[in-house]
Amino acid sequence: MIKQTGQQRPYQEVATMLRTMIAQQQYAVGDRLPPEREIAERLNVSRTVVREALIMLEIEGLVDVRRGAGIFVTDMPAESPDAAAAVTSDSAAGPFELLQARQLLESNIAEFAAQQATRDDIIKMRRALQIEEQELVSDDHESGDMQFHLAIAEATHNSMLVDLFRQSWQWRENNPMWIQLHSHLKDTHYRQQWLTDHQQILAALIKKDAKAAKQAMWQHLENVKNRLLEFSDVDDINFDGYLFTSWPLNHLNS
Numbered sequence: 001m002i003k004q005t006g007q008q009r010p011y012q013e014v015a016t017m018l019r020t021m022i023a024q025q026q027y028a029v030g031d032r033l034p035p036e037r038e039i040a041e042r043l044n045v046s047r048t049v050v051r052e053a054l055i056m057l058e059i060e061g062l063v064d065v066r067r068g069a070g071i072f073v074t075d076m077p078a079e080s081p082d083a084a085a086a087v088t089s090d091s092a093a094g095p096f097e098l099l100q101a102r103q104l105l106e107s108n109i110a111e112f113a114a115q116q117a118t119r120d121d122i123i124k125m126r127r128a129l130q131i132e133e134q135e136l137v138s139d140d141h142e143s144g145d146m147q148f149h150l151a152i153a154e155a156t157h158n159s160m161l162v163d164l165f166r167q168s169w170q171w172r173e174n175n176p177m178w179i180q181l182h183s184h185l186k187d188t189h190y191r192q193q194w195l196t197d198h199q200q201i202l203a204a205l206i207k208k209d210a211k212a213a214k215q216a217m218w219q220h221l222e223n224v225k226n227r228l229l230e231f232s233d234v235d236d237i238n239f240d241g242y243l244f245t246s247w248p249l250n251h252l253n254s
Contacts, residue, residue: 011052011094014045018053019077022062033063033071048229052094055177095178096225102168103221106149109165111214113155114205121155125202132198136191148198152205152217182228190227197223 018039027033034042040050054071057063064072113121128151132144146169153165172178197220204212 009094009097010045010049011056014039014043014049014053015056017043018057019062022073023077027073029073029075031073033073035070048096049094051229052096052177055095055180059176059180095175095228098168098172098175098178099221099225099228102172103218103225105164105168106152106221107214107218109153109156109161110201110205110217111210112158112161113152114208114210114213116157117155117205117208121151122202122206124151124154125205129195129198129202132191132195136195142191145194145198152201155205193223193227194220 018033021027022033033039036047036050036054040047043050054063054065058065061075062073062077064074066072125148128144128148130144131147132142135142135144149169150162150165153162156162197216201213201216201220204216
C-alpha cells in the first residue's frame with residue numbers, strides 16, 4: 001500500500017515507481033506497459049491514483065495513453081525531467097482530489113446560498129445560464145460555467161467563501177494534470193448535461209430549498225467526476241468507472 005510520505009502525494013510516488021519500472025525493465029519506445037488495472041493491483045493502490053500518475057507521465061512526454069488500446073512508452077525517463085517540475089510541486093493536487101475538494105466546498109456553498117440569495121443574485125445566475133446556452137450552440141468557450149458557479153458563491157454574501165471558490169477554480173484552470181485529463185474529452189456533449197445540472201441547482205435556489213440545492217450541487221460534481229473517469233479510462237472501454245471517494249452526503253441526510 002502506498003502511503004503519503006513527506007510532501008509527496010500518492011500519485012507522485014506511483015509515477016516515480018513507473019519511471020523506475022520503465023528504466024529498469026528495459027522497455028523501449030513504442031512498447032506497451034501493463035494495463036492500468038494490473039499496475040494498480042501490483043502496487044496495491046486504487047486505479048484513480050494510477051490514472052493520475054499516468055497523466056503526470058503523459059505531461060512529461062514519457063507515455064501515450066490511448067483509450068481502448070493501452071499505455072505506450074514514448075520516451076525514456078531522464079534523471080531530472082524539467083517537465084515534471086510543475087507537476088510534482090507540493091501544491092500539485094491530482095484532478096480527482098481537486099474535484100473532491102470542490103464537492104465538499106461547493107455543495108455547502110449552495111446550501112448556504114439557498115438561504116441568502118437575493119433577487120439580484122438569481123438574475124445573475126440566470127444570465128450565466130443564458131451565456132452557457134449560447135456557448136453550447138456556438139461550441140465556444142465555457143465562461144458561462146464559471147460565471148454560474150461564481151454567482152452561487154457570491155449569493156452567500158460571504159467574501160471568504162467567494163475567495164475560496166475563486167482559488168479552487170484557479171487551481172483547476174492552472175493545474176497541468178487537469179488540463180491533460182480534459183484533453184481526452186473529445187465528445188463535448190457532456191456540456192449539455194452540465195447545463196441540465198445547473199438548471200436543477202438554480203431551481204432549488206429559487207425555491208430556497210437548501211437541502212435540495214446542496215444535493216443538486218453534490219450530484220453535479222459527482223457527474224463531472226464520473227464523466228472524467230469514463231473518458232480517462234485507458235485499458236477497458238466497458239469499464240463502468242472507478243468512483244473516487246465521495247463525501248457521503250446521502251448518509252448525512254438520512
